[in-house]
Amino acid sequence: MNFSVSNKTNITRKGLEKPLACLSDTTYEIIAGFTAPLTVFGICIYLRILWTFHRHPRLINHFTVHIISLSIINILNSLAYWPQTIARAITTDWLSHPFVCAQFQYFVWVMPVTYGLQEIIICGDRWTAFMAPVFYNTHKSVRWSLCGTIAVVIWMHGWYLPLGILNYVRSLSYPKACDGMVPGYPTYRIVVYFMVAYIPQGITYGSYPFLLLLLFRRRFRRRLARGRVEIVSIVRYQVSSTSLPPSVQPAIHSDRATPMEIRNTEDDRRKAIVKQEENANNQLVTGFSAFH
Known part of the structure; x- marks a missing residue:
């Protein structure tokens, strides 16, 4: 049995x-x-x-x-x-x-x-x-x-x-x-396979790597932009506190400074800030080009 x-x-x-x-x-x-x-x-x-x-x-x-x-x-x-x-x-x-x-x-x-x-x-x-x-x-x-x-x-x-x-x-x-x-019905079965399984899954799993790459690229750009803002802020602070030409520093702190001397001092300050920002931008562009 x-x-x-x-x-x-x-x-x-x-x-x-x-x-x-x-x-x-x-x-x-x-x-x-x-x-x-x-x-x-x-x-x-x-x-x-x-x-x-x-x-x-x-x-x-x-x-x-x-x-x-x-x-x-x-x-x-x-x-x-x-x-x-x-x-x-x-x-x-x-x-x-x-x-x-x-x-x-x-x-x-x-x-x-x-x-x-x-x-x-x-x-x-x-x-x-x-x-x-x-x-x-x-x-x-x-x-x-x-x-x-x-x-x-x-x-x-x-x-x-x-x-x-x-x-x-x-x-x-x-x-x-x-x-x-x-x-x-093997022919129609193959069509159904492709329409409900192969094509959708191929789109899903095939596109994820590109999406991750684009996300990492966007994150890198945001970090560069954030770093640029921080560098510019630091440069402006340093220029405003220590980067004035020695010939005009006494005039700024002097009670006897004339309006012409004060105006020249402000022009020198702006030029120094612009120069420092250009240097910072050049460094950022160099780093971004290396990423690409």
Whole structure:
């Protein structure tokens, strides 16, 4: 009896295309057992994040609402997608029903891709804040952030639902053809892959290095400008206190100084300040040219 059950299980597993087909069944089960506590730990962390925002609503703003959306997506991913993926590697008997097969394919597609699409919303938020700060500060709100999340969800379902419906109809004719990678209609499947996964993720992860480079460049320019202001302030203070020509210093502090002498002294002071500022500007230009 035990032999027949084991033999049946082995036959079922051999007929299954696992996500990690190069691994043995035992290795795959060990990996599944190792990731189980990590998944539970991740759910607890995301629930804690949601509870924190619930306890402190003032923390919710146009940007932190993206963190809330990602937390909800990860919780749904852990509760719906991960258990079915692990169970599929052990047995496929529960996938023989067309409706169960359809919902399995739905979660395998939608949950991971929705997470990536939410990241492109965050990337677009950061690019807008950098490129159009006035527009961003004028229109930023929780409502607009939630509209972005709703838009990517509609985008995802708009591309996937035709494929899901077609595969659901196909599974009615081929009950044993359920597979998380949706084997039917390969041409349209490739189009969906690119529109909901490859292109959005390529834009997101490909643009982040350029955004960081531009941010570092802006920060460097601000430091140069701040240093210029500090240098000019120091130069003006030094010129006003110690850089007067010796021939006119007694005239300034003398009660017998004539108006002509005082006017000449002020002219010399302005010339000294202008000269010191020109030297400081030349040093800043040299440093900025070296940066480029």
